[in-house]
Amino acid sequence: MKDINKTLIPGFDDMLAAHERIAPHIHRTPVLTSSYLNDLTGAELFFKCENFQKAGAFKVRGATNAVFGLPEGMLEKGVCTHSSGNHALSLSYAAGRRGIPCNVVMPRTAPQAKKDAVRGYGGTITECEPSTSSREAVFAEVQAKTEGDFVHPYNDPRVIAGQGTCSRELMEQTDGLDMVVAPIGGGGMISGTCLTLSTLAPEVQVIAAEPEQADDAYRSFKAGHIIADDAPETVADGLKVPLKELTWHFVSTHVTDILTASEEEIVDAMKLTWTRMKIVMEASCAVPLATILKNKDRFAGKRVGVIITGGNVDLDKLPWMAG
Known part of the structure; x- marks a missing residue:
C-alpha cells in the first residue's frame, strides 16, 4: 500500500x-x-x-479480507461498522466464520431481509435514523463501548x-x-x-x-x-x-x-x-x-x-x- x-x-x-x-x-x-x-x-x-x-x-469480499487479515491480538473485541445492509451482513458473515464478535449500526429503515441476515450470521444491530450524520454519531457510541476494529463499508x-x-x-x-x-x-x-x-x-x-x-x-x-x-x-x-x-x-x-x-x-x-x-x-x-x-x-x-x-x-x- x-x-x-x-x-x-x-x-x-x-x-x-x-x-x-x-x-x-x-x-x-x-x-x-x-x-x-x-x-x-x-x-x-x-x-x-x-x-x-x-x-x-x-461486499463479503472486502469484509472477509478485513476480518481474516486481523492479527490474533485484535480478535477478542471483534469488529464493528455502520451500513445500510449488505456490508453489515457481510461483516457479520466473515466475523462468524472467524468466531469473533460483530457489532453493526443500521438505519431503522433498512430492509428487514438485511437485518434478519445480520442477526442470522450472529451480528448485533444498533439502529439509527436514515441519515449519514445519525449513522456516524450512533456508530461512535457503539465503537467506544465495544472497542471493536472499525471496518468501514468502503473507505x-x-x-x-x-x-x-x-x-x-x-x-x-x-x-x-x-x-x-x-x-x-x-x-x-x-x-x-x-x-x-x-x-x-x-x-x-x-x-x-x-x-x-x-x-x-x-x-x-x-x-x-x-x-x-x-x-x-x-x-x-x-x-x-x-x-x-x-x-x-x-x-x-x-x-x-x-x-x-x-x-x-x-x-x-x-x-x-x-x-x-x-x-x-x-x-x-x-x-x-x-x-x-x-x-x-x-x-x-x-x-x-x-x-x-x-x-x-x-x-x-x-x-x-x-x-
Missing part, C-alpha cells in the same frame, strides 16, 4: 493477496449473458453475478482491495472487455474495479452508475471535489452514502464517466432483469443496466461487463408492488 496524505492507498499486490486470503470463504460467481438484453441495448453484456455471492453481495484499504477481486475474476471469465459498469454509492466496488483494471487491463473504461435522486458522486465528479448528501431518497437503498477521501482518490483518478438513471428507469431495469434473466437482484444493482438502456449509443457495439452487486431483497416490498 502507498501512503498518500497519510491515507493508505491499496495497490494491485494488495488485491492479489486479498484474493488468496478470501478464496476459501467466497464463491467465484458466474458470468451470465442474455441475448434479449444484448439485442435491446445493441451491446454485448456480461453480467458478473455477485447476487450469488456468499451473504448475497459483493478502508482492506475493503477496497477485497472488492477489487471481483473485476479480476470478471476479466478472467470474459475474452476481453471495452467497459465495466458498476453502481456507485460510497464507491467501494468502483474503487476496487479501478484498482484492478488500471493494472490488469488499463484500456478498459470504468463507468459508474448512480440514481438521479442520490447523484452526489456524479456532482462530485463534475465539480472535481466531494459533494456529500446527508439523506437522499431512492429505491436503490444501497447507494445512498457519499464518497469519502479514499474512494474519491480512485473515482477522480480512474473513472471514465458517471451516468445517472431515474427511479422509474431503475425499477424498469430491475424488473426486466428479473423477467428475462430469472435472477433475484436488488434495485441498486439495476442502475447499471438502466444507464446502459438510457445511453444506448454510448455502449452500442461494445463488450460491456456489468457487475450485479447483490441479491438481498425484501420480497414483501418489491418496488413494482402496489401500496
Whole structure:
C-alpha cells in the first residue's frame, strides 16, 4: 500500500493477496449473458453475478479480507461498522466464520431481509435514523463501548482491495472487455474495479452508475471535489452514502464517466432483469443496466461487463408492488 496524505492507498499486490486470503470463504460467481438484453441495448453484456455471492453481495469480499487479515491480538473485541445492509451482513458473515464478535449500526429503515441476515450470521444491530450524520454519531457510541476494529463499508484499504477481486475474476471469465459498469454509492466496488483494471487491463473504461435522486458522486465528479448528501431518497437503498477521501482518490483518478438513471428507469431495469434473466437482484444493482438502456449509443457495439452487486431483497416490498 502507498501512503498518500497519510491515507493508505491499496495497490494491485494488495488485491492479489486479498484474493488468496478470501478464496476459501467466497464463491467465484458466474458470468451470465442474455441475448434479449444484448439485442435491446445493441451491446454485448456480461453480467458478473455477485447476487450469488456468499451473504448475497459483493461486499463479503472486502469484509472477509478485513476480518481474516486481523492479527490474533485484535480478535477478542471483534469488529464493528455502520451500513445500510449488505456490508453489515457481510461483516457479520466473515466475523462468524472467524468466531469473533460483530457489532453493526443500521438505519431503522433498512430492509428487514438485511437485518434478519445480520442477526442470522450472529451480528448485533444498533439502529439509527436514515441519515449519514445519525449513522456516524450512533456508530461512535457503539465503537467506544465495544472497542471493536472499525471496518468501514468502503473507505478502508482492506475493503477496497477485497472488492477489487471481483473485476479480476470478471476479466478472467470474459475474452476481453471495452467497459465495466458498476453502481456507485460510497464507491467501494468502483474503487476496487479501478484498482484492478488500471493494472490488469488499463484500456478498459470504468463507468459508474448512480440514481438521479442520490447523484452526489456524479456532482462530485463534475465539480472535481466531494459533494456529500446527508439523506437522499431512492429505491436503490444501497447507494445512498457519499464518497469519502479514499474512494474519491480512485473515482477522480480512474473513472471514465458517471451516468445517472431515474427511479422509474431503475425499477424498469430491475424488473426486466428479473423477467428475462430469472435472477433475484436488488434495485441498486439495476442502475447499471438502466444507464446502459438510457445511453444506448454510448455502449452500442461494445463488450460491456456489468457487475450485479447483490441479491438481498425484501420480497414483501418489491418496488413494482402496489401500496
